[in-house]
Amino acid sequence: MRLFKNGKIASGASPELVNxxxxxxxxxxxxxxxxxxxGGDAEVTDCSGCVMVPGMFDLHVRGREPGFEHKETLKTxxxxxxxxxxxxxVLMPDTSPPIDSGNQLKSVQDRIVxxxxxxxxQAGCLTAGRAGKELAGYSGLAALGVPMLTDSDRSIDCPxxxxxxxxxxxxxxxxxxxxxxxxxxxxxxxxxxxRLSYRLGLPGLPAISxxxxxxxxxxxxxxxxxxxxxxxxxxxxSLDAVRLAKRAGVRVSCEVSPHHLMLSEEDIxxxxxxxxxxxxxxxxxxxxxxxxxxxxxxxxxxxSGHAPHTAFEKSADFGSAPWGASAxxxxxxxxxxxxxxxxxxxxxxxxxxxxxxxxQLVGLDPVAISxxxxxxxxxxxxxxxxxxxxxxxxxxxSVSPFMEETFxxxxxxxxxxxx
Amino acid sequence: MSELKPRKDLxxxxxxxxxxxxxxxxxxxxFKQLFQRSVxxxxxxxxxxxxxxxxxxxxxxxxxxxxxxxxxxxxxxxxSVSSSSIVKGESLLDTIETLQAMQSDYIxxxxxxxxxxxxxxxxTGASVINAGDGYHAHPxxxxxxxxxxxxxxxxxxxxxxxxxxxxxxxRVARSTSTLFHKQGIEVGVLGPGALIPEGRPDFMxxxxxxxxxxxxKPHAIYLLRxxxxxxxxxxxxxxxxxxxxxxxxxxxxxxxxxxxxYLMHPGPVNRGVEVTDEAMGYEKxxxxxxxxxxxxxxxxxxxxxxxxxxxx
Numbered sequence: 001m002r003l004f005k006n007g008k009i010a011s012g013a014s015p016e017l018v019n020x021x022x023x024x025x026x027x028x029x030x031x032x033x034x035x036x037x038x039g040g041d042a043e044v045t046d047c048s049g050c051v052m053v054p055g056m057f058d059l060h061v062r063g064r065e066p067g068f069e070h071k072e073t074l075k076t077x078x079x080x081x082x083x084x085x086x087x088x089x090v091l092m093p094d095t096s097p098p099i100d101s102g103n104q105l106k107s108v109q110d111r112i113v114x115x116x117x118x119x120x121x122q123a124g125c126l127t128a129g130r131a132g133k134e135l136a137g138y139s140g141l142a143a144l145g146v147p148m149l150t151d152s153d154r155s156i157d158c159p160x161x162x163x164x165x166x167x168x169x170x171x172x173x174x175x176x177x178x179x180x181x182x183x184x185x186x187x188x189x190x191x192x193x194x195r196l197s198y199r200l201g202l203p204g205l206p207a208i209s210x211x212x213x214x215x216x217x218x219x220x221x222x223x224x225x226x227x228x229x230x231x232x233x234x235x236x237x238s239l240d241a242v243r244l245a246k247r248a249g250v251r252v253s254c255e256v257s258p259h260h261l262m263l264s265e266e267d268i269x270x271x272x273x274x275x276x277x278x279x280x281x282x283x284x285x286x287x288x289x290x291x292x293x294x295x296x297x298x299x300x301x302x303x304s305g306h307a308p309h310t311a312f313e314k315s316a317d318f319g320s321a322p323w324g325a326s327a328x329x330x331x332x333x334x335x336x337x338x339x340x341x342x343x344x345x346x347x348x349x350x351x352x353x354x355x356x357x358x359x360q361l362v363g364l365d366p367v368a369i370s371x372x373x374x375x376x377x378x379x380x381x382x383x384x385x386x387x388x389x390x391x392x393x394x395x396x397x398s399v400s401p402f403m404e405e406t407f408x409x410x411x412x413x414x415x416x417x418x419x
Numbered sequence: 420m421s422e423l424k425p426r427k428d429l430x431x432x433x434x435x436x437x438x439x440x441x442x443x444x445x446x447x448x449x450f451k452q453l454f455q456r457s458v459x460x461x462x463x464x465x466x467x468x469x470x471x472x473x474x475x476x477x478x479x480x481x482x483x484x485x486x487x488x489x490x491x492x493x494x495x496x497x498x499s500v501s502s503s504s505i506v507k508g509e510s511l512l513d514t515i516e517t518l519q520a521m522q523s524d525y526i527x528x529x530x531x532x533x534x535x536x537x538x539x540x541x542x543t544g545a546s547v548i549n550a551g552d553g554y555h556a557h558p559x560x561x562x563x564x565x566x567x568x569x570x571x572x573x574x575x576x577x578x579x580x581x582x583x584x585x586x587x588x589x590r591v592a593r594s595t596s597t598l599f600h601k602q603g604i605e606v607g608v609l610g611p612g613a614l615i616p617e618g619r620p621d622f623m624x625x626x627x628x629x630x631x632x633x634x635x636k637p638h639a640i641y642l643l644r645x646x647x648x649x650x651x652x653x654x655x656x657x658x659x660x661x662x663x664x665x666x667x668x669x670x671x672x673x674x675x676x677x678x679x680x681y682l683m684h685p686g687p688v689n690r691g692v693e694v695t696d697e698a699m700g701y702e703k704x705x706x707x708x709x710x711x712x713x714x715x716x717x718x719x720x721x722x723x724x725x726x727x728x729x730x731x
Contacts, residue, residue, distance in 0.1 A: 198618035199433075201533040201555025201590055270541075271534030315512050317532040319553070 001025055003039030007047025007379065009369050010054070012356050015346035017051060024375045028417030033371050049383035050412060054351055054367045055087030055376040056332060057358045059177075059255060060231055060303035062152075062324075063089070063120070065111065067096025072308040072396045077328070078117035080306075080395035084329035085378035087416045088119030090362060093130070094152035100125035102140025109144065118416060121147040121362060126165045126176065132156050135165055142172040147362035148229065150177035153278050153307075153323065155213050157183055159220065166224040175361060176221075177229040180213040180238070181279065190319050192280045196265040202318060205280050211237045218245040221252055229361060230254040232305055234279045236289030243298045253361055255303040258331045261290050262338055263401055273314045273321040274401045277305065294353065295345065301361065302354040304331045308397030326397040330407075332378075333386055337407035341382070374417035384410035425725040428540040428547040431556040432597040440601065443719045444566050450722075451715035453490070463722055464493035470523035473499040473550070474530040479686060479710070480550050480560075484527045487717035496521070511535065515542045524726045528552075544727035548720060554590050559720060560685055561594035563713040564641070565602065567705050570712075571681055572638055576603035581632045583665055584643030584693065585614045585654075586623075591685045592643055596623055607635055610643075610665060613654040633674045639681040639705070642667060642693045658692055666691075667698040681705050 002024045008017035021037035024030055058081065064072035072080075074091075081089055091108070093099035099108060099122055108122040124141035128134050130151045138149065149169055155178065156162040169176050189205025191197050197204030214230060218241060221228035233239060233254045242254050259277055264284040268275040275281060293299040307324025314321050332350070339345055356366035367376040387406045390398040423442055429435075453459055469488040473481050481497065488495045518526060518539070526545045528536050533553030540547035551557040569575050580599055586592040586608055596606045600622050608615055609626040626632045632640070645661060655661050662668075667675075667682065672695075675682070682704045688694055698704075 193616075194618040195620075196618070198593070198616050198620075201553045201593060203554075204616075204618070271537050312510070312512070315510070315538075317511055317530075317535045317538060319532045319534075 001039055001042035003037060003042040003044045004047050004052060004379065005037070005044055007050045007052045009033070009052050010347035010351060011368055012054070012348050012351035012366065015348045017347065022052060022369060024415065028375045028415070030369065030371055030373050030375055033369065045379070047379055047412075050379050050381045051347065052369055052377050052379055053085065053347060054355050054369055055378060055414065055416060056085050056354045057088040057119075057364070058086050058304050058306070058328065058331070058354070059090045059229070059301060059358045059361065060257070061089040061091055061306045061328065062094065062308060063091045064308060065095060065108070071310055074111060074115055074120065075117070076394065076396045078115065078120065080326070080328040080393065081118055082414045082416070083394045083411060085332045085380065085411055085414055086118070086328055087376050087414060088359070088364070089121070090147050091120055091122045092152040093123050093125045093150065098125050098130045099123070100128050100130070100136035102137060102144055105141055105144050105146060123148045123150055123177070125149065126151045127156065127161070130154055132158065132161065135168055138168055138172055138174060142174060146174065148175040148177045150179070150231075153179045155179055155181040155183065159216060162217070163220050163224060166220055166226040166228075170224055170226040173227070175227045175229055177231060178213075178217045179231045179278070180210045180217060182209045182213045185209040185212065188319070190276060190280065191268065192265045192282050194265070194283065196268060200268070200271065200318075207235045207237065207282060210234060210279055211241070214238050215241050218242070218250055218252060221245075222248065222250045225251065227251045228253075231303070232257055232260060232279055233290065233293070233299065234260045234282050235286050239289055239293040239298055246298065253300040254298070255301045256290050256294065256299050257303060257305040257327065258334045259305065259325070259327065259401060261287060261294070262334060267401065271318040273316070273318055274325050274399045274403060276318060276321055276323055277325050277401070278307065278323040291344065294349070300353065301358045302331065302335070302350070303358065304328055306395075308395055309399060310397070311399060314399045326393055326395045326400050328395060329393055330388060330400055330402045332380070333407045333409055333411075334402060336380070336382070336409045341408050375415040376417065378414040379412040381410045381412050382408065386410045426723070427725060427727055428536075429558050429720055429724060430536050430540060430547065430549045432558050432561050432594045432601070435558075435601075437601060440562070440565070440598065443562055443716065443723055444569070446719040446722055447562075447566055447712070447715040450718040451712065454711070454715070460490050460492055462492045464488070464491040467493045467524040468522070469493045469495045469525040469527065469721070470518065470521060471495060471497045472518070472526055472528045474528070475551070477529055477551070480529065483710070483713045484548075484550060484717055487714045487721060488525070490714070491718055491721050493525070493721070496523070511538055512542070515539055518545070519543060522728070524728050525721060525724070546724040546726040548724070551590055554588050554593070556594045557590040558594050559713065559717050560591050561598040562720070563709055563716040564595045564683065565598050566712045566716055567683065567709050568604075568639055568681070570708070571705065577605070578638040579605045579607065579635060580639045580641055581607045581609060581626070581635065581637040582641045582643060583609045583632075585646055586610055586619065586643070587614045587616045588646045589643050595641065607632065607637070611655045611661070629671055629674070633678065636678060637680050639683055640667070640675060641683040644685060644687070645689055645692050647689070662692050667694045669695065669697050672698050672701060675701070679703070683709060686710065
């Protein structure tokens, strides 16, 4: 038995924090929640100054297994997630080989069970081999409970193919997830096209690359009636299109990453490849638009877009270095420090958008800190602070645009009843 | 003039102070006078080594640096890496390790990827001189352009220079316009819309036509090289149309002569594209002066930078 004393409990239902103790039994079940509990001989953890928060669920994570174990493994991915208050993830299928069939999916699912750590759901490909040529085997994927179909960071160029993907996915009521990019416009672009690309002399990637692809995907979703999820929205124009589509009844959801919410192209200095993330960081004014989109519920979920690479891979020049950074362990910290702490929004919004809403999108029940529930929460000390250094990371990848930042708040521990 | 802060690398123009620019341009003058003497060498860099590292084919710039280093009595090693042998994403760190082993005092680097000189500079004690990186910067070109313009217009502040052509893919346009702007010279640009980036600095006003350019009464017209190899997209219909719209032809030469404007070009010139044969013979062309001043400016840069490889 463990007794968490003197903390405050957060929930998605209300911005108010509740002063209560939490008693968890040997089976990892919350047996009592209330003021001044007496746990008898339970091991007592003093949670003064701490908030207890239901576990986060991240829809956009790369575990890199199989095929890229030098970047990350499911084990290090799970450790990183737990370290960052995240108790469940959806794994992208951009592995080697890609997860485009029931057989591939089964082998990863077996590996996840063997690992027995956090809740990990493996996504499947939209097209065979993520090649954008023909449909992947949805029936086999669906039979094994695949949470979503996506070609990860590849957009399907051909609108006819995407239409057929959506029509077939609809038959299985599968969630189709798009990374919006128009390859003919994106070309070799590596930073947002504009002042920054001019100043750094790097090939620019215009914002219309995302916007055009996104509008096309919305039109196809409206036409086919499929459930569509849009990854990493980064501009106000994209958001406006989603807003209109939602009003028109299109079954669409979208996500934003903490990186895109907080950072802009202006933060890229001295060709630091930690800032080369997909899609490229945009103009500063988009940060405000994205925050507004969160507050008016146009944006449904937070997702980290965790894309680990080795330090060596990221040490290449900005143009050649791969896209992506470590994100699992900084997401909640950064959101707390920049938004919750300063009153832009409260814990309830974080819990809705980074726990209950993403869980709902993949068919999982929400988690809460209440009697009879399995323990699935993290203890967050709002009085301590955390400095982001390479040693901070449990992920194999410590490349982060937040390197050397100090955030208010510190993870004490994350509890999850063994999966 | 107050004491200059020692500088290790020359990576771009943006980060230079006016005092540093004046120091380099001031020193370039006596170095240029040296060229008229029977002995063109000074012993300044005796015993020092300069590594010319070119990842992009270039005869002119690499020769210019080589001559400059020789005239400073440095030992020069030329190391050119043909682009075909470079694997994309080739490890920069491995390259830097190799460079360290060569114990060079100065590394002159040209690379097709923007930002590479910055990374090299961070990892080595040698002075790194950017000889052109991607579309980013070409600082010694900017310095030689400035020197050249100031020779014909010593009272340069408030003068006007029109840059014509492909600004988008031009590191020369970026560095040279930045330097002119720092010196109080007005900069205007002319070129096809797709090649005049929206993200350019506010000081670069855009002209719609040659008529507008001539009405502005520029003191020099700076033609950019059409980077045929960099045209990865449909920026303009054809070379012939480019020449018709933006090339320096006999008709435009008349207007230029009337104004008394000088003609500049970073070279090598695509004859019949940016400039007709007739315009190449224009009496106020500064193109060969630019080449000559390139050596003087590069000597002054070698003289100015302070590598961290030296114990004395």
